[in-house]
Amino acid sequence: MxxxxxxxxxxxxxxxxxxxxxxxxxxxxxxxxxxxxxxxxxxxxxxxxxxxDPWYAGKLSAWHSKMQSYFKPEAREVIIWNQQHTEYHIADAVLEFNNQKYVFEFQHSPISQETFLKRSDYYVQCGYRIIWVFDFCNPQRPKTIFIADDDDETIKHLVWTGRNRTRFIDNINFSKYNNRLRIIFHIQTGVGKQTQIDMEDYYPWSKWEYINPTHKDYCFARLCLEEFTSTSDFWAQYYSEEEFYNRLRHLNYAKDSTSG
Ligand SMILES: [Zn+2]
Structure with missing residues (x-):
């Protein structure tokens, strides 16, 4: 801690x-x-x-420390008890905005689907919305996500081939969280392009081209969970690192923001 x-x-x-x-x-x-x-x-x-709190053990990476640093001190490492007051966990950060309390979980190391669901359910049952931020920038073994270099749209189409660490997200029924759960990836992106192929007497299909695999652009992507099926091919709201950190600063120091 x-x-x-x-x-x-x-x-x-x-x-x-x-x-x-x-x-x-x-x-x-x-x-x-x-x-x-x-x-x-x-x-x-x-x-x-x-x-x-076994959930909090090992949250000591430099990335973790950096992410927490964007939060005001009183919003970090907040102890959250369940309603029966029989169990507590230490949330990485807690903010309140628009009359809603949010837990931020910063996840640097790999995690199982079971653990992910258990933690999500705990905070939701305690009356919070949960925002997961995953570190997929891991510089030792980079797993680049390819981003469609289409236009200025902030919702981007992303394709990920090397995605072992994200497979736990696939096939979760997110509708049961009813917008109380968000997932954000901190990722490095390469540039790709989807091309529609139309051949005679054949169903049209699309092919992904990796235009510039060496291009590295660090960013944050919030998964569009409404139509989400798999982390190999998904849509996300795109934020540059600067935009994302500014957003966190804004949420921390907005007038109606108080720590839980
Ligand atoms: Zn203790």
Missing amino acids: FFANNIYRERVHIDNADAGQDYFCPACKGKMIQKRGNVNAHHFAHHAGRDC
């Missing part, structure tokens, strides 16, 4: 923590260890084997 409470119960970010002081988990009240290594972003850790 990036925040913990000091002995005065004040919330302190790891970057402002004093190495000689004690800090405690705001959820389970356990004493935390300050970690300042080179592999993960600096963070507070529970003692070995004592992570109080």
